Amino acid sequence: xxxxxxxxxxxxVLQSADQVIQRGLLVQFIWRYLRLAGLQPELHRCASCNDPxxxxxxxxxxxxxxxxxxxxxxxxxxxxLSAGARAYLLYSTGLNPxxxxxxxxxxxxxxxxxxxxxxxxxxxxxxxxxQVGADFL
Numbered sequence: 058x059x060x061x062x063x064x065x066x067x068x069x070v071l072q073s074a075d076q077v078i079q080r081g082l083l084v085q086f087i088w089r090y091l092r093l094a095g096l097q098p099e100l101h102r103c104a105s106c107n108d109p110x111x112x113x114x115x116x117x118x119x120x121x122x123x124x125x126x127x128x129x130x131x132x133x134x135x136x137x138l139s140a141g142a143r144a145y146l147l148y149s150t151g152l153n154p155x156x157x158x159x160x161x162x163x164x165x166x167x168x169x170x171x172x173x174x175x176x177x178x179x180x181x182x183x184x185x186x187x188q189v190g191a192d193f194l
Contacts, residue, residue: 059093060090060093063086063089063090063093063154064086066153066154066155067082067085067086067154069155070082070154070155070158074158077161078158078159079158080165080169081157081158081159081160081161081162081165082154082155082158083169084158084162084165084168084169084172085149085154085157085158086154087169087172087173087175087176088146088149088150088172089150089154090176091172091175091176091179092150094179096123096175096179098118098123098124098125098175099124099125100116100125100138100143100146100147102125103116103125103126103127103129103130104119104122104124104125104126105119105124105126105127105130106127106129106130108127110125110127110143112140112143112144113140114127114128114140115128115137115138115139115140115143116137116138116140116143117130117131117135117136117137117138118135118136118138118171118174118175119131119132119135120132120134120135120136120174120178123175123178123179125138136167136170136171136174137167137171138167138168138171139167139168141162141163142162142167142168142171145160145162145168146168148160
């Protein structure tokens with residue numbers, strides 16, 4: 058099972074990881090979980106108008122649909138995903154979890170929050186473990 062393999066990969070990295078790597082690993086695990094669940098949004102174009110999103114532009118994760126929107130199509134409450142966060146996800150997707158977790162993202166807190174929200178949206182309820190873990194990671 059792909060999810061089990063992903064979990065094992067991430068757990069093996071956690072054994073010797075510092076806090077920065079742990080935060081990166083958390084982002085990588087959630088992002089890859091969303092792919093395995095079929096919920097990972099396309100980062101290159103707006104899901105509403107189908108216009109390409111320039112590399113330098115921020116995107117908006119739709120709270121209603123769970124997809125990526127441009128600034129024109131976004132709605133109130135959508136989570137901002139910076140151009141740097143989009144580039145980080147696109148680049149790190151091709152790396153194994155250990156290497157990907159080592160790639161630094163300047164503002165990983167907003168990305169983590171957006172990914173937490175996507176997971177919670179996918180199961181239609183809040184996750185207490187994410188709320189508690191957010192204080193530590």
